[in-house]
Ligand SMILES: NC(=O)C1=CN([C@@H]2O[C@H](COP(=O)(O)OP(=O)(O)OC[C@H]3O[C@@H](n4cnc5c(N)ncnc54)[C@H](O)[C@@H]3O)[C@@H](O)[C@H]2O)C=CC1
Ligand SMILES: N[C@@H](CC=O)C(=O)O
């Protein structure tokens with residue numbers, strides 16, 4: 532049997548501790564599958580005395596993750612610290628420069644430094660594996676990088692953040708508040724160390740930027756993503772969506788358009804009957820549309836210790852099985868130096884349907900004024916619903932408009948006009964509708 536693969540793990544939190552547990556509990560099966568043992572020879576974390584309920588065996592403890600990254604006693608360095616700079620960046624770079632294979636679950640790091648790190652990995656002839664960084668346990672990186680050779684992707688989109696999908700699902704199903712659902716997501720180990728990254732869309736954007744690069748062969752451009760989170764989605768939006776046959780999901784979407792690549796993250800109305808609308812709780816889903824394969828939808832657990840550890844251990848096992856000259860190819864599917872510059876499509880030219888919820892004064896002429904602003908901007912309406920609006924029902928009404936296909940620029944202009952007309956009692960809520968199978 533080949534020599535054992537020596538693994539160094541930095542970060543022993545939700546994911547790190549689960550990875551150690553899986554490697555320990557599944558040792559015999561992993562050895563059979565990889566043809567060699569996986570042994571954790573070194574670990575680094577902040578608090579040495581904490582009881583994590585895991586068996587670290589004879590692993591050497593490092594207070595400094597960079598020291599572990601450079602250790603001669605590891606073959607693969609696993610980064611599970613998090614963050615796009617600081618210790619995570621320093622130790623991944625150090626490990627690659629020292630010629631160690633790297634496995635990471637850190638999408639924030641890859642969104643910012645992925646191309647530069649890939650260049651180092653490719654120069655050094657080592658692997659940089661990151662399956663856990665996008666959609667947790669779903670094998671979407673392997674699928675896009677290895678199983679779809681020759682396919683040209685036109686659109687990739689999905690539910691990429693387990694915390695947000697968990698919050699939206701429970702708000703709808705149980706009528707709970709946003710805050711209560713977020714607290715539970717944190718308790719269950721789904722949320723980022725700073726949960727604003729989840730709820731404001733940054734985490735989805737980080738993941739989307741990686742998928743965009745794999746899909747279109749472009750450099751990662753996370754800063755060019757249009758982004759809106761779910762923190763201002765209310766029970767009123769969820770109810771209104773339901774009445775009109777939609778469900779609200781936080782989607783990340785990357786698609787080819789005539790003017791470039793559109794990358795956007797925002798709450799989205801998807802038809803209740805679509806498959807993606809049936810993706811509940813912490814589950815993620817990624818839809819990929821290509822010329823050869825057609826439409827592919829992958830779904831599965833997107834966050835949490837076990838789901839994420841499954842992807843991390845899969846990446847380590849790939850390294851255990853790899854032999855020089857028989858590796859899975861470049862980090863982002865094409866050699867890092869050959870990734871093309873990313874050409875951004877402006878959000879104002881986005882085309883699609885829109886849901887617009889207006890809370891208006893209940894007085895003569897308001898409905899007609901709203902309809903006029905729509906017509907002035909060439910926006911044709913699929914439906915208009917008017918309701919009494921909550922406790923102020925005597926004096927205000929809710930008007931919900933669903934548009935046919937139009938442009939973002941037209942909708943923004945119409946809503947600006949309606950706001951200027953002075954009929955609104957609250958800020959207009961605009962949610963994009965996505966075509967989804
Ligand atoms: N929790 C989840 O469901 C998922 C997490 N991820 C990613 O996995 C990574 C880890 O996430 P979690 O385990 O949830 O975070 P966590 O906060 O539970 O664990 C992070 C660990 O890193 C340690 N750490 C911090 N600074 C350190 C330093 N200077 N040296 C050594 N250790 C240090 C902390 O003490 C902690 O043990 C992050 O990049 C996260 O985005 C990816 C997919 C899912
Ligand atoms: N915070 C993330 C963890 C996985 O990437 C999420 O909720 O999806």
Ligand code: NA
Pocket residue numbers: 662663664665666667668669670671672842
């Ligand atoms: Na994954």
